[in-house]
Amino acid sequence: MIELENVGYSYGGGELLGEISVDLSPGSFHFLTGPSGSGKTTLLRLCYGALQATAGQVRGFGEDLRGLDRDQMALFRRRIGVVHQDCRFLDHLPLSENIALPLTVSGHELAGQQENLRELMGWVGLTKRADALPPELSGGERQRAALARAVIMSPDVVLADEPTGNVDWEMSQRLLQLLIELNRMGKTILIATHDLSLIRAAKSQVQARVLRISNRRLQLAGADL
Numbered sequence: 001m002i003e004l005e006n007v008g009y010s011y012g013g014g015e016l017l018g019e020i021s022v023d024l025s026p027g028s029f030h031f032l033t034g035p036s037g038s039g040k041t042t043l044l045r046l047c048y049g050a051l052q053a054t055a056g057q058v059r060g061f062g063e064d065l066r067g068l069d070r071d072q073m074a075l076f077r078r079r080i081g082v083v084h085q086d087c088r089f090l091d092h093l094p095l096s097e098n099i100a101l102p103l104t105v106s107g108h109e110l111a112g113q114q115e116n117l118r119e120l121m122g123w124v125g126l127t128k129r130a131d132a133l134p135p136e137l138s139g140g141e142r143q144r145a146a147l148a149r150a151v152i153m154s155p156d157v158v159l160a161d162e163p164t165g166n167v168d169w170e171m172s173q174r175l176l177q178l179l180i181e182l183n184r185m186g187k188t189i190l191i192a193t194h195d196l197s198l199i200r201a202a203k204s205q206v207q208a209r210v211l212r213i214s215n216r217r218l219q220l221a222g223a224d225l
């Protein structure tokens with residue numbers, strides 16, 4: 001699905017990441033961990049083409065991302081659902097419309113998607129919050145809404161950046177279950193997180209590989225988590 005081969009990312013004359021090789025194969029479940037500032041968000045951005053690698057090659061569905069033109073890149077991105085760390089929404093739009101934004105901006109008629117949207121809102125437990133404005137939402141509601149928005153286009157891959165940041169244990173478990181369900185539906189999942197207890201909880205339920213950024217390199221973490 002997404003392969004990084006000997007990828008590096010440098011800026012301002014310094015290397016942030018180097019010699020990164022990883023294959024997010026179909027249906028795989030990966031965690032990405034590492035200290036704050038180690039480059040987790042940067043690595044996610046490299047995976048979906050928001051940043052261009054300064055060394056090596058990133059391939060999406062077999063294609064070198066550098067070779068994609070604008071339209072091809074837009075098609076590639078549609079196959080990737082991203083849960084951003086800061087979960088931003090348009091504050092003047094009700095939650096249901098925020099979740100539907102990827103559909104509407106890509107030209108779908110919302111009228112024909114109501115059933116899909118309703119189902120998705122139910123899946124994340126936000127049916128009753130459909131008309132709420134984003135500033136009225138709790139942290140956990142925002143995180144679940146961000147996940148719903150990331151998957152509304154039925155992506156093949158979900159990249160989630162700290163999807164359980166700022167929520168309590170119970171809510172983080174709920175979010176984890178949603179991500180595990182997505183994986184069971186066949187989606188490829190990559191979760192960047194600091195939360196080792198989340199990783200431990202997942203490992204008893206799914207076959208997950210844990211990648212750790214350490215000193216600008218990516219390592220496969222052992223069973224010692």
Ligand SMILES: Nc1ncnc2c1ncn2[C@@H]1O[C@H](COP(=O)(O)OP(=O)(O)OP(=O)(O)O)[C@@H](O)[C@H]1O
Binds near residue numbers: 041
């Ligand atoms: N193009 C760039 N120009 C300047 N600084 C950059 C650039 N790209 C990345 N950085 C810096 O590199 C560091 C790594 O950032 P990144 O957000 O990827 O780390 P992270 O592991 O996700 O951190 P956190 O866990 O705190 O979210 C940060 O200090 C960031 O500001």
